[in-house]
Amino acid sequence: MDISNRTVFIAGATSGIGLELARRFAGAGSTVIVGGRRADLLDEIRAEGFAAVPVDVTDQDSVEGARDTILKDHPGLDTVVTMSGVMIPEDLRDPGHFATSRKTIETNLVGTIRLIDAFTPHLIGRGGGTIITVTSGIAFLPFAPMPTYAASKAAVHAYSEALREQLAGTGVEVAELVPPAVATTPEHAAQNPRALLLDAYATEVMELLQTEPTPREILVKGVLMHRWAERDGTYDELVAQRSQALAMLPQWL
Template sequence: MNISGNTILITGGGSGIGRALAEALHAKGNKVIISGRREPLLDEVTAANPGMVSLLVNLQDKGDIAAFAKQAVEHFPALNVVVNNAGIMKDEDLPGKGDLDIAEETVVTNLLGPIRLTAALLPHLLKQPQATVMTVSSGLAFVPLAVTPTYSATKAAIHSWSMSLRHQLKGTATQVVELVPPYVQTELRGPEQAVDPVAMPLADFIAEVMTILETQPETREVIVERCKPLRFAAENGNLAGVFAMVNAQH
């Protein structure tokens, strides 16, 4: 992925990793469009970053995704990068309440949302001289956090789906890049996560991600150093140990 000169659509761009990545890419001279459901947050980001624009979308509604994709292409015909960042992460009590509503909402948002949006944009992206589909999985795709089973499962599915999409797009000018975050200081699981000293500072994460993208433009997976113990736990023969460590406090 070239780090500048793109027109980039980022879902979940109103906060957390999405906002920070949008601002970093905006600073590199890209045209950045952020999207989400919370208009006040989007307005706050665009006001702080002149030239950045926003579009509303509900990624839980397949009809809205189709209309949103059409609108994005019509308004921004140079669109050549989509970053599937939006997602939710909620605890589930499987032997207790079951939390089936949480599971279904998580699958629709974290898995079907990126699949539907990518499918809607892919015909356009394939017409571009160079294009990128970026998916955002998680270190928990490789070593699950047991209290968030469906979140972890959707991220594992995104990893698998990204591999398959990449294989099907080989020979085209559309690249598939998977961003694999560790535990980062955002509000994904609530305000306490944003100040948790165990989590990686958001600014540090984004800085390392941007360095990887800039120095390794052909990379398939963007994995910061802090996430490598999770990403390669199975390959290193340490899956059980890392799983125990990740779930020790839960």
């Protein structure tokens, strides 16, 4: 895809990967609208020169309000990125984890569907555009301390596949961004030395996005071991290794 002349809405882009991608799209010449829940961060982003709108993907009225504002000010919108998400550890032996499960599914899966539904008629009506969903390497290689997160991202992967088929012939393409662990702050880098640095990750993502045709899945080199673990016969071994992280749960014995 051409990243130099797009009008891009990124929901959940007030920090981390989303904000860095917003800066990369803008740096390439695209118009970027950033969406998020926190008013203070949106104000900081506006100070950078971005358009910004409040949006909570768990709230239907909020999503529809954001859509109406964006399409009024940016009727040429052609790209929607569903970056909003939460990633919360759970101890499944504690029934109290259910609140976390519900929040995770409502944000990561239902929120993604809600956002896509809000903008799909516009993209079809203009005869083309791009929807970029965001999953995770954990969708393909589960990380035991975060079971519902893994389930939600696996579901978004399956939804993306179906969405792509249903939109075939409309001119609207669907690409799935599959991040591995990415260190979005120096603290994150210190906690997980294996995580990719944000700058390097964003550079590789933008290079892949510019491939023609746009790849169905945006897979940086650091996520290939996750994506293809079952195919490569390394799945059981890697899941067992990653399950050692269960010790991070405070109640784990």
